[in-house]
Amino acid sequence: MQSLAEFHFLRAGYLLFLIPITILWWRLRPRKSAAQKLPDGIAPHLSAALLLGADDRRRVYPIDLAMLAALLITLAVSGPTWSRATNPLIADTAPLVIALKVTDSMEQTDLTPTRLERAKYKITDMITARSGAQTALIAYAGSAHQVAPLTEDPNILRPLLEGLVPAVMPQQGDVASIALDLALNILESNETPGSVLFVLDDLEPSQAQGFDSQGFDVFFLTMLPDGARIVQLDNLSNATVVPFTPDDQDINRLNRRIQSAYADALDDDDRLDWTDQGWLLAWPAAFLCLLWFRKGWVIRWAVLACILAIPSGPAQAAGWRDWFLTPDQQGQVAMNQKRYGDAADLYQEPYHRGYAMLKAGRYPEAAEVFAQIDTAEAAFAEGLARIRNREYRPAIAAFETALDRRPGWPEAEHNLEVARAILEFVETTREQSDTGEEAGIGADDTVFDNEDSKGAQTTIQAPKDGAEGLSADQWISAIDTDMQDFLRNRFLLDNQALNQ
Known part of the structure; x- marks a missing residue:
C-alpha cells in the first residue's frame, strides 16, 4: 500500500x-460485420459456409x-x-539510537536473570541483526548520558553495554524525556533519517508528555514478563510498542517496523533519485x-545471429550477465545482495568501488581508492577507512581535508574530534606503560628493600634481548580497565559539566 x-x-x-x-x-x-445476410430459402447449415469470414x-x-x-x-x-534509488553516501539501513533504562527496577528477577541483563541480551541481538548499520547507545535513570555515538562497529558497543548497572548512574529516577532529547540530538548530527528505541520496564507519567510534544515516532521494547503492558505508552499517539518475547520475535518485529519507517523517511529525501x-x-x-x-527465414537468421553473438573461448558461469549488465550494474546487484567483496571486484566507478571495499572490511584498499578522488565525500570516506584500520594520524589528515573541501561539515567535525581523542588516548596509554607503572615491572636495574638497613638486597633484571615495541592495538588490548568505574566517572563528569 x-x-x-x-x-x-x-x-x-x-x-x-x-x-x-x-x-x-x-x-x-x-470487426465482424453484422450486416451480412443471405436471401431467404437457403438452408441454415449452408448459410454459415457461404458467409465471408463466418468461420473466423x-x-x-x-x-x-x-x-x-x-x-x-x-x-x-x-x-x-x-x-527511491540507493545512494552510497546514505546508509541502506536506518541509524538507530537505543536508550536503555538503568535503574533498580530493572534489577528485578521476574525475567531471568534480571530485566536489565535480558535487556542487554536483546540489545546485543538487535546490534547483530543490524550488522553494518549505525547504532548509538544511551543510558538513563535520574540523568541521561551518551554511552557510545553512532557506530557500525558492534565491538565498541558490547563492552560498554556490559558495564551498565544502576551503580554507575549518578542519580536515580526516570528522565526518559531528557534521554529522548539527547537521542534526537544524536540523530540530527547525521544526515540520514533514523529512529529511537527505548528499552524499559516503566515510564513515569510526567515523562510521557515529552514524547507527545516531539511529534517523532519512537519505538519501545517493554521488559516485562508475559507481555504485560505499560499503561502510559498506550496513550502515546506516536509510539510503537513491542512487548518482550523469549525468542527473536520481538527483535524481528522491531527491525521490520524500524526499516519500514526508514523507507518512508527516504521517500521524502530529495537527495535520493x-x-x-x-x-x-x-x-x-x-x-x-x-x-x-x-x-520462415526471418526467425532462422535471428537464431543464427544469436549463435554468432555468443563469445568464443572458455565458458564462464556468470558470463551471460555481461550481455545485459555493465560492470557497475553488476556491482550494484552484488551490493544489494550484501556481497560486498564481489561488488568491490565488479565496480569500475572509483567511489562505488571504494565504498564496497569499505563495507567488505578491505580498509587499506578502500583508503587508497578514496585518496585518489578529489571530493569532500571521498576524503570523509578515506578517514573512515583509515580509522578502522587503526591509522589514526592519516585519518585525522583525511577528515581535515574533508573539512577544507566542505567547511562546517558536522559529520566530518565529529569524526575528526573522535580520531584526535583516540590518538591522544593511545599515546597517553603508551607513555604511561613505557614507565612500567601499568605493567608493574618498575625499574629495569636494581631495587633495594633496606629502609632501616635491614632489608634484603633484591635485583631484578629486565630482559633486553629481542625486545620489540608493541603496536597500538597491543597497547589498547593490554589495558585492564574496570568498565563500570570508567562509566561511573564519565557520567559524573557529564553531570558536572551540565551543572556548571
Missing part, C-alpha cells in the same frame, strides 16, 4: 502517446499484440516508479515483438 501511494511517472508527458495508440487500435482492429472465431489478432507492445513501451518510457522501473515492462514488450516474425 505504501508503494502504491508513492507510485508516479517520471516522464508523464510520454503518456500522451497512448491517445494515438488507442485510436489506431480501434480503427485497425478487424479468433479473439486475438496480430494488431492486438502490436498495440499491446506499443502500450507497454509507452508506459516504460514514461518512467513508472514507486521507490527515484528508481526508474520502466525496464520491468520492456521484457514483456520485447517478447510480444518476437511474435511479429513469420515462420
Whole structure:
C-alpha cells in the first residue's frame, strides 16, 4: 500500500502517446460485420459456409499484440516508479539510537536473570541483526548520558553495554524525556533519517508528555514478563510498542517496523533519485515483438545471429550477465545482495568501488581508492577507512581535508574530534606503560628493600634481548580497565559539566 501511494511517472508527458495508440487500435482492429445476410430459402447449415469470414472465431489478432507492445513501451518510457534509488553516501539501513533504562527496577528477577541483563541480551541481538548499520547507545535513570555515538562497529558497543548497572548512574529516577532529547540530538548530527528505541520496564507519567510534544515516532521494547503492558505508552499517539518475547520475535518485529519507517523517511529525501522501473515492462514488450516474425527465414537468421553473438573461448558461469549488465550494474546487484567483496571486484566507478571495499572490511584498499578522488565525500570516506584500520594520524589528515573541501561539515567535525581523542588516548596509554607503572615491572636495574638497613638486597633484571615495541592495538588490548568505574566517572563528569 505504501508503494502504491508513492507510485508516479517520471516522464508523464510520454503518456500522451497512448491517445494515438488507442485510436489506431480501434480503427485497425478487424470487426465482424453484422450486416451480412443471405436471401431467404437457403438452408441454415449452408448459410454459415457461404458467409465471408463466418468461420473466423479468433479473439486475438496480430494488431492486438502490436498495440499491446506499443502500450507497454509507452508506459516504460514514461518512467513508472514507486521507490527511491540507493545512494552510497546514505546508509541502506536506518541509524538507530537505543536508550536503555538503568535503574533498580530493572534489577528485578521476574525475567531471568534480571530485566536489565535480558535487556542487554536483546540489545546485543538487535546490534547483530543490524550488522553494518549505525547504532548509538544511551543510558538513563535520574540523568541521561551518551554511552557510545553512532557506530557500525558492534565491538565498541558490547563492552560498554556490559558495564551498565544502576551503580554507575549518578542519580536515580526516570528522565526518559531528557534521554529522548539527547537521542534526537544524536540523530540530527547525521544526515540520514533514523529512529529511537527505548528499552524499559516503566515510564513515569510526567515523562510521557515529552514524547507527545516531539511529534517523532519512537519505538519501545517493554521488559516485562508475559507481555504485560505499560499503561502510559498506550496513550502515546506516536509510539510503537513491542512487548518482550523469549525468542527473536520481538527483535524481528522491531527491525521490520524500524526499516519500514526508514523507507518512508527516504521517500521524502530529495537527495535520493527515484528508481526508474520502466525496464520491468520492456521484457514483456520485447517478447510480444518476437511474435511479429513469420515462420520462415526471418526467425532462422535471428537464431543464427544469436549463435554468432555468443563469445568464443572458455565458458564462464556468470558470463551471460555481461550481455545485459555493465560492470557497475553488476556491482550494484552484488551490493544489494550484501556481497560486498564481489561488488568491490565488479565496480569500475572509483567511489562505488571504494565504498564496497569499505563495507567488505578491505580498509587499506578502500583508503587508497578514496585518496585518489578529489571530493569532500571521498576524503570523509578515506578517514573512515583509515580509522578502522587503526591509522589514526592519516585519518585525522583525511577528515581535515574533508573539512577544507566542505567547511562546517558536522559529520566530518565529529569524526575528526573522535580520531584526535583516540590518538591522544593511545599515546597517553603508551607513555604511561613505557614507565612500567601499568605493567608493574618498575625499574629495569636494581631495587633495594633496606629502609632501616635491614632489608634484603633484591635485583631484578629486565630482559633486553629481542625486545620489540608493541603496536597500538597491543597497547589498547593490554589495558585492564574496570568498565563500570570508567562509566561511573564519565557520567559524573557529564553531570558536572551540565551543572556548571
